[in-house]
Amino acid sequence: MYQSMHQQQGPGRGRKQHRPQYGPRRPKHNVPVNIEHTDGGFEARIFCVGFPKDRIQITLTNNVIYISGTRQPEHPEPDFMLQEYPVKSFERWFELSDQVDQQAISARFEEGILIIQAPVKPEARGPEREVPIQ
Template sequence: MSNLVTVPHNGTIANKTKNNFTNLSHWFDDMLNRDIPSVFNHLDYEMPKVNIKENAEAFTVELAVPGFDKKDFKLDLDHKVLSISAEIKEETENKEENYSRKEFGYASFKRTFTLPDSVDDEAINASYKDGVLSILLPKKEEAKQKPVRSIKIT
C-alpha cells in the first residue's frame, strides 16, 4: 500500500479520504484561514522576510515589517552579531448598551545576523519607511572594491 499523495497539474495537493471527503486537518486549516474580522489581522504573520544586498560600498539589510512603528524596533550590535527585534501590543475595547467586547493582540520577532569583518560597525544606520526596515552596513575603506585599473607593461 502506498502513502504517496497525488499532486494535480495545478500544484495543489489533493489529500482526500477514500470517501472523497477532505480530511479533518484540511477542514480545520480552512476554518482557521477564513477572513475573520479583527482589528488585529496585521499582527498575524510569520518571521519577517529579509533581503540582503551588497554593492562595492555597503551591505543593505531590508526587512518587510508592516504594521510596526519606528519606536517598536530594537537594534543591537554585540561582537559582530546584529540583533533586530520588535514587539507590538494592542488592545481595544468596545462598550455598547447590551454588551462589552475587549480584544488584544501581541506580535514580536527577533532576527540575528553575524556581520563580516569588512563591515564598519561604527557607521551602521537604519531607517523605517512604508513597512520596510532598512539597515545600511557600510564597508570599511580597505574592504571596498577597488575599480579595475590597467597596468602598463615596461
C-alpha cells in the same frame, strides 16, 4: 555581509489540532528580509509593516546585529485559519562580515520597511584593476 544564524521552528508549532494543514507556517518571530550588495556595502530591508518605529530595536554585539520588534495585537487571542506574518513580536539576527564598518551602520524606517545600511570598511574595498587575459 550577513550570514543567517536564525534557526526556524518546525511547521505547525502551536497550531490548533482541528485545523487542516495548508503548508508550512512561518514562525511567529520571523519577518521577511531582503539583503543586497550595494556599491558601498550592504543593505538589508526588513518587512515590519504594522510595527511602530519606536517599538523596533537594533543592537550590535560581538559581530552580530540583532533586530526585534513588538506591538499590541488588535485582538488579545486571535483565532487564525492561517498565519503568515507576526502579530505580537519578531526577532532576527545576523552575523556581520569582518568587512563591515560596524561604527558606520545606519537605519531608517520607510512605510513599514526597516532599512539598515552597512558600509564596507575602506580598506576592504581595495583598488580596482583590470586583469589581463593570457
